[in-house]
Amino acid sequence: xxxxxxxxxxxxxxxxxxxxxxxxxxxxxxxxxxxxxxxxxxxxxxxxxxxxxxxxxxxxxxxxxxxxxxxxxxxxxxxxxxxxxxxxxxxxxxxxxxxxxxxxxxxxxxxxxxxxxxxxxxxxxxxxxxxxxxxxxxxxxxxxxxxxxxxxxxxxxxxxxxxxxxxxxxxxxxxxxxxxxxxxxxxxxxxxxxxxxxxxxxxxxxxxxxxxxxxxxxxxxxxxxxxxxxxxxxxxxxxxxxxxxxxxxxxxxxxxxxxxxxxxxxxxxxxxxxxxxxxxxxxxxxxxxxxxxxxxxxxxxxxxxxxxxxxxxxxxxxxxxxxxxxxxxxxxxxxxxxxxxxxxxxxxxxxxxxxxxxxxxxxxxxxxxxxxxxxxxx
Amino acid sequence: xxxxxxxxxxxxxxxxxxxxxxxxxxxxxxxxxxxxxxxxxxxxxxxxxxxxxxxxxxxxxxxxxxxxxxxxxxxxxxxxxxxxxxxxxxxxxxxxxxxxxxxxxxxxxxxxxxxxxxxxxxxxxxxxxxxxxxxxxxxxxxxxxxxxxxxxxxxxxxxxxxxxxxxxxxxxxxxxxxxxxxxxxxxxxxxxxxxxxxxxxxxxxxxxxxxxxxxxxxxxxxxxxxxxxxxxxxxxxxxxxxxxxxxxxxxxxxxxxxxxxxxxxxxxxxxxxxxxxxxxxxxxxxxxxxxxxxxxxxxxxxxxxxxxxxxxxxxxxxxxxxxxxxxxxxxxxxxxxxxxxxxxxxxx
Numbered sequence: 001x002x003x004x005x006x007x008x009x010x011x012x013x014x015x016x017x018x019x020x021x022x023x024x025x026x027x028x029x030x031x032x033x034x035x036x037x038x039x040x041x042x043x044x045x046x047x048x049x050x051x052x053x054x055x056x057x058x059x060x061x062x063x064x065x066x067x068x069x070x071x072x073x074x075x076x077x078x079x080x081x082x083x084x085x086x087x088x089x090x091x092x093x094x095x096x097x098x099x100x101x102x103x104x105x106x107x108x109x110x111x112x113x114x115x116x117x118x119x120x121x122x123x124x125x126x127x128x129x130x131x132x133x134x135x136x137x138x139x140x141x142x143x144x145x146x147x148x149x150x151x152x153x154x155x156x157x158x159x160x161x162x163x164x165x166x167x168x169x170x171x172x173x174x175x176x177x178x179x180x181x182x183x184x185x186x187x188x189x190x191x192x193x194x195x196x197x198x199x200x201x202x203x204x205x206x207x208x209x210x211x212x213x214x215x216x217x218x219x220x221x222x223x224x225x226x227x228x229x230x231x232x233x234x235x236x237x238x239x240x241x242x243x244x245x246x247x248x249x250x251x252x253x254x255x256x257x258x259x260x261x262x263x264x265x266x267x268x269x270x271x272x273x274x275x276x277x278x279x280x281x282x283x284x285x286x287x288x289x290x291x292x293x294x295x296x297x298x299x300x301x302x303x304x305x306x307x308x309x310x311x312x313x314x315x316x317x318x319x320x321x322x323x324x325x326x327x328x329x330x331x332x333x334x335x336x337x338x339x340x341x342x343x344x345x346x347x348x349x350x351x352x353x354x355x356x357x358x359x360x361x362x363x364x365x366x367x368x369x370x371x372x373x374x375x376x377x378x
Numbered sequence: 379x380x381x382x383x384x385x386x387x388x389x390x391x392x393x394x395x396x397x398x399x400x401x402x403x404x405x406x407x408x409x410x411x412x413x414x415x416x417x418x419x420x421x422x423x424x425x426x427x428x429x430x431x432x433x434x435x436x437x438x439x440x441x442x443x444x445x446x447x448x449x450x451x452x453x454x455x456x457x458x459x460x461x462x463x464x465x466x467x468x469x470x471x472x473x474x475x476x477x478x479x480x481x482x483x484x485x486x487x488x489x490x491x492x493x494x495x496x497x498x499x500x501x502x503x504x505x506x507x508x509x510x511x512x513x514x515x516x517x518x519x520x521x522x523x524x525x526x527x528x529x530x531x532x533x534x535x536x537x538x539x540x541x542x543x544x545x546x547x548x549x550x551x552x553x554x555x556x557x558x559x560x561x562x563x564x565x566x567x568x569x570x571x572x573x574x575x576x577x578x579x580x581x582x583x584x585x586x587x588x589x590x591x592x593x594x595x596x597x598x599x600x601x602x603x604x605x606x607x608x609x610x611x612x613x614x615x616x617x618x619x620x621x622x623x624x625x626x627x628x629x630x631x632x633x634x635x636x637x638x639x640x641x642x643x644x645x646x647x648x649x650x651x652x653x654x655x656x657x658x659x660x661x662x663x664x665x666x667x668x669x670x671x672x673x674x675x676x677x678x679x680x681x682x683x684x685x686x687x688x689x690x691x692x693x694x695x696x697x698x699x700x701x702x703x704x705x706x707x708x709x710x711x712x713x714x715x716x717x718x719x720x721x722x723x724x725x726x
Contacts, residue, residue, distance in 0.1 A: 272574065
């Protein structure tokens with residue numbers, strides 16, 4: 001699609017002198033807490049990372065690990081009971097304290113988001129075409145004809161057949177996959193520099209999921225856009241991201257270039273996540289190595305390492321002292337663990353726990369053949 | 379996508395459940411049109427076996443499961459369970475049969491009554507049929523809760539909202555198993571759960587199956603999950619059966635192009651496998667109101683020929699134990715064209 005003409009770009013002067021060197025997005029010690037009746041919910045608790053132009057980062061974790069709240073914190077899309085700390089710089093400018101009035105200039109043109117559920121994120125009583133043109137007309141102040149032409153081109157570029165007809169249809173006339181394509185068209189309409197995709201395929205079937213992920217990847221490459229792909233599925237991010245950050249209890253526990261993360265997994269949580277996925281290569285009825293228990297209560301998180309109560313490697317030290325996120329080696333591989341997987345310290349810790357029959361947090365562990373079993377077995 | 383044909387059925391005496399020519403159709407408003415949800419499906423389940431039913435949304439897998447339970451009664455066909463035809467049963471007879479054939483639903487939280495205590499939810503099957511004294515019922519509930527990994531002394535009096543999704547699914551399993559059923563139909567029991575919890579529930583189902591000698595029908599859209607639990611897999615598309623066989627064979631050597639496409643679409647947690655190099659089918663599932671003629675998969679099939687539009691394929695045994703309904707099944711080692719080799723990756 002041709003570069004959009006900007007006639008009277010609202011707030012455009014703000015972005016005219018943006019520096020082109022340095023990372024596009026840099027976040028430092030971001031904390032997002034929610035006030036609740038039970039106390040402060042520490043949904044995101046000290047997350048830092050940076051993202052270069054045209055690069056893709058995957059944020060992975062279970063429900064409630066804070067991955068969605070993190071992307072909403074960066075976008076400035078938080079409810080009123082949220083408290084946000086820390087610094088968020090976009091193109092060298094601090095937006096961590098920006099009002100939603102100011103953020104309106106960023107949404108659409110600088111950063112945009114594709115949400116999980118395409119049905120509830122589209123307006124059911126507005127035609128598809130209007131929904132795409134809305135942001136074009138607001139941000140770029142282009143003529144109606146021009147906006148319509150652009151919307152048509154966008155619909156074609158996201159692979160919607162018979163785009164002219166679809167432009168005049170309502171969301172309920174489209175299938176789930178088609179709706180997600182429309183969502184992507186809306187998000188891309190004003191040519192953002194960064195795209196957040198928050199579980200973009202969780203509501204879709206596998207064959208459609210593959211199509212949508214391919215579409216996101218093609219658009220990201222063609223537009224040299226940075227992308228944050230938030231998902232619970234390590235399979236989704238494996239072949240499609242440059243870096244991966246694994247989150248647990250509001251923190252990043254391991255962060256590495258994608259290949260390194262899979263080849264040299266260091267954090268026991270990442271290892272456990274990988275092992276709990278049923279794999280096609282395994283014979284049927286292979287016993288899965290489940291992670292016992294559930295994520296901690298974010299109002300009263302445990303002291304020490306947050307994963308220790310579920311970790312087969314846990315030692316006394318893990319309960320007492322929270323490991324910092326430290327970078328090891330020069331590949332940009334950082335993790336938060338006293339006894340990392342694949343190291344001598346980790347192997348010793350696991351061997352100690354296996355011979356004792358339980359970890360320092362009292363979780364039973366045993367090994368039958370190759371299968372590591374944790375927790376109480378019925 | 380045929381489904382017509384009986385080659386994949388085993389001799390009648392061997393099966394615990396036998397479904398013959400099952401048809402489920404729903405009217406579309408007053409238009410006179412009908413949704414062809416399940417068309418002429420035949421399948422059987424042997425005692426102690428886990429049958430995996432897999433396919434995309436709208437393929438009729440859940441409708442098949444519900445039609446077996448007579449929820450609602452199918453439009454046509456027979457469901458033979460323990461020798462009796464369930465479609466002919468009514469009232470108390472049907473309800474009594476349902477104590478031996480149970481169902482576990484997808485959404486664990488909404489399938490439990492939020493106003494009742496967990497012990498009452500689990501005991502309901504026993505109280506309805508007056509099985510044993512109150513004390514015996516309570517003992518049975520305690521035993522059941524402990525078996526599924528809940529603490530009866532602590533959690534007996536709690537209500538569903540005090541449990542996580544995984545724990546609610548454990549409660550559903552306990553509720554289903556307490557009446558000593560022979561067959562449990564699990565309708566997407568793990569798709570609403572996180573991967574880590576999913577593994578816990580899958581392991582629990584395997585344990586329960588071994589302990590109580592259960593037979594399972596496992597309905598899911600995730601092929602890797604289905605492979606993990608099943609002894610036999612049935613792949614469905616748009617209300618018809620495409621392929622039937624042992625999971626390890628089907629996954630190693632899919633014969634139906636749709637099975638191959640489904641397998642290739644699964645995201646693999648391995649960065650060495652580039653998604654671009656994997657085959658992909660275009661388009662989406664057509665409307666079940668007006669399903670395509672002949673083979674129902676032909677509109678998306680890269681191997682489709684004229685014959686596929688004219689003639690519905692019949693299920694035949696392609697390799698020992700592996701049955702396929704396709705005019706042009708994939709030969710051993712044959713794969714679908716990859717996305718790079720294909721001109722249109724996205725079509726309507």
